[in-house]
Amino acid sequence: MSFYLGIDVGTASVRAGLFDDNGRLIGMSVHPIEIHRPQADFAEQSSDDIWQAVRATVRTALSEAAATGDQVKGIGFDATCSTVALDDQERPVTVSPSGDDRWNVIMWMDHRAGAEADAINQGRFEFLKHVGGQISLEMHPPKLMWLAKHLPESYARAVRFLDLPDFLVYRATGRDVRSLCSTGCKQGYLAHEGRWDEPLYQDAGILDAVHTGKVGREIEPPGKLAGRLTEHAAQELGLSAECAVAVSIIDAHAGAIGCLGAMEDPDACLALIGGTSACLMALSREPRFVSGVWGPYFGAVLDGYWLNEGGQSAAGALMDYALEYGPGRLAERARAENRDPYEYANALVAKLQAGFDPPASLARHAHVYPDHHGNRSPHADPRSKGQVDGLTLGADPEDDAILYYATVQALAYNARDVIEALNTKGYRVSSLRVTGGSVKNPVWLQEHADATGCEVIAGEQPEAVLLGSAILGATASGRFETVRQGMAAWVRPGETVQPNPSARAFHDAKFRQFQAMYRQHLERRKAMDEAR
The missing domain is CATH 1.20.58.2240 (Methane Monooxygenase Hydroxylase; Chain G, domain 1)
Structure with missing residues (x-):
């Protein structure tokens, strides 16, 4: 019997879900991870602490399902879009004003780089057209710019700045394969042209990060085979070194894979991932530029589709x-x-x-x-x-x-605000496919239906983020030919809430x-x- 692992690194915990050949969840584990807040607007983590939590959750999920490591054929990683710094010996490099190398991850919700984001937004860079006109201080270029200015020794010592999902793949396979999702959505990579926005990096004073490969050289779409587990990683996780590892994806984007399903009419459905923050994702066959909404990003979730992404930092x-x-x-x-x-x-x-x-x-x-x-x-x-x-x-x-x-109600109105902006550019959103912790709240479901006027559909599998990552792992293993084929096979609708007229x-x-x-x-x- 074959099984597939989805591993999700969220803001405060790591979760592992083991799925069978029909996409049914048969084992799951959760392990907390640390957050360090050295001062206001700073939020940091440790990549070593995160990997130890990954080890613990994988082994517990296997035990819960009474499965053996050699039965796991594929693994998919998703995580928050946080920035990990490593040196030439793969050791952590501090990103913290504390100077402690343990804290080598700038979290997604860290807002230290406001001035740097403002400086980038004064330019006329191609990437800005793909982030609603304004780069967010939550994205990587402002944070790298901050490090180069405020912690120049750390910036110089680091040979890799990885998005957290890509770090997990690197730690598992030993191969530095970056995801089209992370690089295209958060790092200034123009996926539709296959190039970095070098003028942006040059103006920010961090062009060397591109030329030396600190931000990556090999970039592939989510779900492609990134490699196999190293012997060391396989031993740590209790898996076989033959296990396929997929190119990674950002956590919310994994949720989109795990809740959108067959997508009979992409223009009419929107994925809403309601967790600590909220993300709204729409897919289109053509690029649509929406002021104040991130995207369009080519291939960030599915090959051949453009992604628009909205949301709220605190939900x-x-x-x-x-x-x-x-x-x-x-x-x-x-x-x-x-x-x-x-x-x-x-x-x-x-x-x-x-x-x-x-x-x-x-x-x-x-x-x-x-x-x-x-x-x-x-x-x-x-x-x-x-x-x-x-x-x-x-x-x-x-x-x-x-x-x-x-x-x-206010969070539902924020969703409506984003939906109305999307609909002015060619979408016809009438259905919200929802997942995340908020889906367990019936008041949240009904208010989102009533405030937006959309039907709200929760998936049969409530752990849609884990399911989305497992679909990537199954695709990388050869179980599915494409990610979309996996979505059609494993994503099934559950409860539907209709708006109250x-x-x-x-x-x-x-x-x-x-x-x-x-x-x-x-x-x-x-x-x-x-x-x-």
């Missing part, structure tokens, strides 16, 4: 924040009763909705703009801030529940106020920036 993290830090101490009270805070909050919301028509109007006068960690899209504004309108002196759990509910007028009105909040924020920001 699940923002709902957590609303529950944990409200004056009513909702999360604390829930845990005191041995209840999940989300279930507790949703029960309060359902109770409070009695007498409201539509039920969503419970939050009629509670307005949230969810840019607490900046706006990824459709405004590409990392300096945007979160806003709340409608606060009172109430300090009961019921007050927290209403604010939480308004936060869920009676809530449409309410959400239309509140969405207009949502958009107005950003315009008002810009006005206030401009006025205070000009104040002397």
